Amino acid sequence: MRRELFDIPEGVIYLDGNSLGAPPKHVAERMQEVIRHQWGTRLIRSWSEGWWETPQRVGDRVGRLIGAAPGQVVVGDSTSVNVFKALMGATAGTTRTEIVCDESTFPTDGYIAQSVAGLRNLELRQADPSSLDLTENTAVVLLNHVDYRTGRLHDMKELTEQAHAVGAQVVWDLCHSAGVLPIELDALRVDYAVGCTYKFLNGGPGAPAFIYVPHHRQATFDNPLSGWNGHSEPFGMKPAYEPDPGIARARVGTPDILSMLALDAALDVWDDVDLAELRERGLALTASFRQHVEKLTSLEVITPDQRGNQISVRCENARNVMDELIGRGVIGDHRPPDILRFGFAPLYVTDDDAIRAAETLAEIVN
Numbered sequence: 001m002r003r004e005l006f007d008i009p010e011g012v013i014y015l016d017g018n019s020l021g022a023p024p025k026h027v028a029e030r031m032q033e034v035i036r037h038q039w040g041t042r043l044i045r046s047w048s049e050g051w052w053e054t055p056q057r058v059g060d061r062v063g064r065l066i067g068a069a070p071g072q073v074v075v076g077d078s079t080s081v082n083v084f085k086a087l088m089g090a091t092a093g094t095t096r097t098e099i100v101c102d103e104s105t106f107p108t109d110g111y112i113a114q115s116v117a118g119l120r121n122l123e124l125r126q127a128d129p130s131s132l133d134l135t136e137n138t139a140v141v142l143l144n145h146v147d148y149r150t151g152r153l154h155d156m157k158e159l160t161e162q163a164h165a166v167g168a169q170v171v172w173d174l175c176h177s178a179g180v181l182p183i184e185l186d187a188l189r190v191d192y193a194v195g196c197t198y199k200f201l202n203g204g205p206g207a208p209a210f211i212y213v214p215h216h217r218q219a220t221f222d223n224p225l226s227g228w229n230g231h232s233e234p235f236g237m238k239p240a241y242e243p244d245p246g247i248a249r250a251r252v253g254t255p256d257i258l259s260m261l262a263l264d265a266a267l268d269v270w271d272d273v274d275l276a277e278l279r280e281r282g283l284a285l286t287a288s289f290r291q292h293v294e295k296l297t298s299l300e301v302i303t304p305d306q307r308g309n310q311i312s313v314r315c316e317n318a319r320n321v322m323d324e325l326i327g328r329g330v331i332g333d334h335r336p337p338d339i340l341r342f343g344f345a346p347l348y349v350t351d352d353d354a355i356r357a358a359e360t361l362a363e364i365v366n
């Protein structure tokens with residue numbers, strides 16, 4: 001519990017860290033330094049004083065939180081763009097015929113999978129992760145680790161093995177699980193993973209996303225967006241594209257340094273976090289909120305036991321109920337047509353917050 005490290009207004013119960021994480025206090029000060037000193041005093045020299053390598057350096061910091069050894073994660077672009085890179089990479093040269101994507105996926109993943117299917121002349125099949133029915137026609141499976149709507153946690157080990165058993169690759173979207181539980185990308189031999197950093201990692205609005213390409217895939221990873229930042233000699237200004245041999249080949253264009261350095265600063269609060277302990281706290285908070293909602297209201301909690309740090313509740317007039325909750329200082333969000341979502345970031349949500357939020361919800365709906 002590190003609430004004192006975060007800027008959250010007095011009296012606010014913030015349960016939307018699964019959408020936009022709260023700002024660690026020191027980020028504002030660090031950004032002053034970045035803008036005044038690195039951008040101001042050092043001017044263009046800052047590119048050779050660390051800025052250029054920031055995507056890989058910050059990528060390694062994220063890598064530690066998702067079970068990736070150094071040199072396999074790069075930050076930059078958005079999750080949508082990184083889903084595109086990963087799916088194009090996983091389907092390059094395939095003789096298989098389909099992409100499979102989870103049917104309740106966050107929409108952007110489905111839209112991008114549809115584009116990739118069109119570009120590669122493949123079918124896109126949507127399926128429930130409990131019955132993917134993968135076959136030797138499946139080139140790649142795109143899965144959300146935690147479902148954004150219900151909070152359901154999918155079994156990464158089991159589903160990765162299912163894909164590999166038929167010779168398919170797997171792309172995991174970790175938007176709702178990075179910073180929630182221990183993840184073992186290397187140990188599970190995951191092929192690609194992507195995710196955003198503005199939710200539980202508190203990187204700030206629109207903070208750059210990440211992409212994981214493991215060492216064993218890097219030499220053949222064909223980044224469809226062959227921008228100059230991914231070139232083996234970006235300052236050679238050569239006419240032909242030759243990809244960097246390592247993870248830098250997943251880069252595209254000039255990194256958004258200000259956002260990236262805000263993320264870098266935000267990651268300081270993660271330096272000594274034990275993810276197994278954090279997971280226990282997340283499970284305790286969500287269990288307590290669930291119990292109180294079930295005891296105090298007749299609302300249906302739709303989040304299963306296998307879950308991330310989110311509890312979703314079915315509720316008529318979800319939008320109005322959420323507006324009323326926010327008016328009373330309990331900030332969550334809603335998704336159409338009738339779902340209230342409450343995210344529990346254990347770094348700053350307290351046991352008392354979980355109980356008071358359920359009580360406030362009960363006052364409104366009863």
Ligand SMILES: Cc1ncc(COP(=O)(O)O)c(C=O)c1O
Pocket residue numbers: 078079080081106108109144148173175176196209
């Ligand atoms: C599972 C998932 N994937 C992708 C995204 C969004 O991607 P982007 O950052 O490109 O908007 C979200 C945003 O909420 C998400 O929940």
